[in-house]
Amino acid sequence: NAGVMQNPRHLVRRRGQEARLRCSPMKGHSHVYWYRQLPEEGLKFMVYLQKENIIDESGMPKERFSAEFPKEGPSILRIQQVVRGDSAAYFCASSRNQGTAFFGQGTRLTVV
Amino acid sequence: AQKVTQAQTEISVVEKEDVTLDCVYETRDTTYYLFWYKQPPSGELVFLIRRNSFDEQNEISGRYSWNFQKSTSSFNFTITASQVVDSAVYFCALSEAGSGAGSYQLTFGKGTKLSVIP
Numbered sequence: 001n002a003g004v005m006q007n008p009r010h011l012v013r014r015r016g017q018e019a020r021l022r023c024s025p026m027k028g029h030s031h032v033y034w035y036r037q038l039p040e041e042g043l044k045f046m047v048y049l050q051k052e053n054i055i056d057e058s059g060m061p062k063e064r065f066s067a068e069f070p071k072e073g074p075s076i077l078r079i080q081q082v083v084r085g086d087s088a089a090y091f092c093a094s095s096r097n098q099g100t101a102f103f104g105q106g107t108r109l110t111v112v
Numbered sequence: 113a114q115k116v117t118q119a120q121t122e123i124s125v126v127e128k129e130d131v132t133l134d135c136v137y138e139t140r141d142t143t144y145y146l147f148w149y150k151q152p153p154s155g156e157l158v159f160l161i162r163r164n165s166f167d168e169q170n171e172i173s174g175r176y177s178w179n180f181q182k183s184t185s186s187f188n189f190t191i192t193a194s195q196v197v198d199s200a201v202y203f204c205a206l207s208e209a210g211s212g213a214g215s216y217q218l219t220f221g222k223g224t225k226l227s228v229i230p
Binding site: 031033035040041042043044045048056059089091093095098100101102103104105106108 | 116147149154155156157158159162203205216217218219220221222223
C-alpha cells in the first residue's frame with residue numbers, strides 16, 4: 001500500500017543553506033499539494049502542482065521558495081537560504097483529479 | 113473567506129469515555145467539503161472522512177461518528193469508548209468546491225489535541 005512518500009523525514013539545515021524536500025504521490029495521483037505546519041498551528045496551503053505545471057502558488061512566500069513536479073520523478077519543494085522562521089513541518093498531499101487529498105508523513109525542517 | 117474553528121485546544125478523557133470534538137466553519141459557498149484528519153504522535157496525517165455540503169446524513173464508522181449540521185455550520189466528531197490509541201491531534205478542514213479557483217485548497221482548523229488516559 002504505497003501512500004504518499006516524503007523524504008527525508010527530518011532535515012536539519014544551518015541558516016543560509018538550501019533545503020530540498022521530496023514527495024512521491026500515491027500511484028495514479030497526478031495532483032500534488034504542499035502545506036506547511038508551524039508549531040501549534042494547523043496546516044497552511046502553499047502550492048498546488050500537476051505534472052510539469054504550477055497551478056496555484058498563492059500560499060507560497062514570494063522569495064526563496066520554489067516547487068516543481070517534473071514529468072519524471074518526485075515533486076520537490078526547495079527553500080533557498082533558509083532562516084529560523086522556516087523551521088516547520090512540511091506536508092505533501094496528492095489526489096486523483098481534485099478529490100480527497102491524502103497526506104504523506106511530512107518532513108520536519110529544523111534550521112539552526 | 114473560509115474559516116474553520118476548533119475551539120477546544122486540548123481535551124483529556126479517561127479510557128472508555130466518549131468524547132466529542134467540535135468544529136465550526138464559515139464559508140460563502142453553497143457547495144463545499146468538510147474533512148477530519150488525525151495526526152498521531154508519530155506525525156503523519158491520516159484521512160478520516162470527507163462529507164459534501166449536500167449530504168447532511170450523520171455517519172458512523174466503528175467507534176467514530178460525525179454529526180454535520182448546516183444550520184449551525186458545525187461538523188462535530190465523536191469517539192465512543194475512547195482508547196489510548198485515539199490519542200492524537202485531530203484537524204477539521206474545509207474546501208470550497210463551487211467556485212473552481214482555489215477549490216482544492218484545504219483550510220484547516222488549529223486542531224484539538226486529545227489525550228486518552230489509561
